[in-house]
Amino acid sequence: MSDKIDQNRRNFVSTAGKAAAATVVAPGVLLHTLASAEPRAEAVTSKVRYGLLIDTTKCADGCSDCVSGCEKENGLDLIKKPEGADDYEWERQRPRWIRTVKVKDRLTGHVSQLPMMCQHCEYPPCQDVCPTGASFRRADGIVMVDRHLCIGCRYCMMACPYKARSFIHEEIEQKPTIAPRGKGCVESCNLCVHRRDNGGTTTACQDACKHGAILFGDLNDPNSEIAQAMREHNNTQLRADLKLNTGVRYRGI
Amino acid sequence: MVKTVTRLLLIAATLFSIGVSAAPQRTSAVVAGSKAAKLDACVEPTSLMRRRHFELIKHQRDITVHQGIRKTKYSLSGCVDCHVAKDSHGKYIPVNGVNPETGEKQFCAGCHEYAGVELPCFSCHSTVPTGK
Numbered sequence: 001m002s003d004k005i006d007q008n009r010r011n012f013v014s015t016a017g018k019a020a021a022a023t024v025v026a027p028g029v030l031l032h033t034l035a036s037a038e039p040r041a042e043a044v045t046s047k048v049r050y051g052l053l054i055d056t057t058k059c060a061d062g063c064s065d066c067v068s069g070c071e072k073e074n075g076l077d078l079i080k081k082p083e084g085a086d087d088y089e090w091e092r093q094r095p096r097w098i099r100t101v102k103v104k105d106r107l108t109g110h111v112s113q114l115p116m117m118c119q120h121c122e123y124p125p126c127q128d129v130c131p132t133g134a135s136f137r138r139a140d141g142i143v144m145v146d147r148h149l150c151i152g153c154r155y156c157m158m159a160c161p162y163k164a165r166s167f168i169h170e171e172i173e174q175k176p177t178i179a180p181r182g183k184g185c186v187e188s189c190n191l192c193v194h195r196r197d198n199g200g201t202t203t204a205c206q207d208a209c210k211h212g213a214i215l216f217g218d219l220n221d222p223n224s225e226i227a228q229a230m231r232e233h234n235n236t237q238l239r240a241d242l243k244l245n246t247g248v249r250y251r252g253i
Numbered sequence: 254m255v256k257t258v259t260r261l262l263l264i265a266a267t268l269f270s271i272g273v274s275a276a277p278q279r280t281s282a283v284v285a286g287s288k289a290a291k292l293d294a295c296v297e298p299t300s301l302m303r304r305r306h307f308e309l310i311k312h313q314r315d316i317t318v319h320q321g322i323r324k325t326k327y328s329l330s331g332c333v334d335c336h337v338a339k340d341s342h343g344k345y346i347p348v349n350g351v352n353p354e355t356g357e358k359q360f361c362a363g364c365h366e367y368a369g370v371e372l373p374c375f376s377c378h379s380t381v382p383t384g385k
Contacts, residue, residue: 043320138321146318147377175379177330182377197321 040197049141050191051120051219051247052203053226053235056112058213066115067098069208073192075176082170095166095181097189098205103253112253115205115214117189118143118164119238120247126156126165134186141219141247144190152184161239164188191216219247282363286338289360295335296326306332310374329374334382336360347380 071077074097081090098117104110124143126135134149135156145156145165157165165188168181178194181187192203206214217226235249283289295302297309313327337345338352338359346352349361349372358366365372 039323040321041324043316043322136319138319140321144318146315148314148318172377175377175383176385177333177379177383178385180377180379185377193321197317197323 038199040199044138044140044196046139046141047220049219049247050196051141051217051226051249052117052191052206053215053217053229053249053251054114055213055215055251056114057252058211059113059115060211060213061113063211064100065208065210066205066214067096067100069204070098070117070189071096073204074179075174075181078174078176079168079170079172093167093169095168095187097164097166097187099163114250114253116162116164116238117205117248118160119162119244120189120191122245122247124244125159125161125242129155129159131155138193140196142191142193142196143188144193145186145188147181147185147187150185152186154186156186160188161242161244282360284336284338284357284360284363287360288335292335296331329378330382333378333380337381345381347375349375349380 068077076095076097079095081087081094098115100113101116102111102113120137120141120143122137122141124135124137126143127137129135131153132149132151134146134151135143136146137143152167154167157163157167165186167186168183171183172181175181192200194200195203201216203214203216206216215226215229217224219227219230221227222231230249233251235251236253237244237246237249289295297305302309309327310329310332313325314329316322316325317328333348336359337348340346340352340354346359348359349365351358351362361372361375364370
């Protein structure tokens, strides 16, 4: 009897070993396949805190692949300029989850380019000012808008120190299932929340960045790639003086 | 007396013409050609779905948005996926719209327009499966 059990155990260990090997060979593909079959069944918890680490030294001048990757994933590229709208105003006000920003140290003249999105604050000012509770922080650290509750007052847009939120001014023709949106609501980066809930391990911006400047992961897991990178390399919060404890951190600025 | 008979005849003629011009009679709101048409029941018994479908999806939306739970049997994208039908060219017809070829009101529109109950879900949500 005990022999039989041992044999089973051996078989299990051997299979598990092969599975692990397969994971190493093609981690993204395998994990994604496994994950898409199993949507989240349990509520998110604060054991996890999702965030991004952005290496501005790798971020290339003039490149906006993360922006276009994000827009394609989240259907922002489907929003067309209204007929007769002013080009300048459209560029200034069009819905965007990521902007590329250049920051210059006035003393040294050093210029860095970086992608700017919702910083997923631990203490989000947008949540503080929201009169309906539409702006909220999910237990796993994702700051998002519950558009069922949003009345479009845009108070959060005024409160956000990072200018991370956009407003949908017009009726939307094409609406992707994963990113519902409509006229009169505010929206911003939600760390590709549909991927989070379907077991994905990356964000669209990370996948789109060919320079490897964006790393997504769980800040609370000491073994995660992002936590190790943050421990190893100095990184900063934008406007750390506001004490918002942002989930998005930058290297090289 | 003659007037009454004329009036009755007029009413009968009107009713007959309505009967002829209206779309083929349906015994159910479910649209032929949708996945739902091949199933015996929805995620809950039909009587419950007719009375409480809005409560189910309203409750579900809060669970999904705030807790991230997506593995449940009530979901609006699930409704759309199952109740959407295609036209003769194989193109999806919006669930809150009308089949342009037959004039048949689609699953959501059929009852909501009759009952005069506004359907705001689709000002944001997709009315056809988008595959993502």
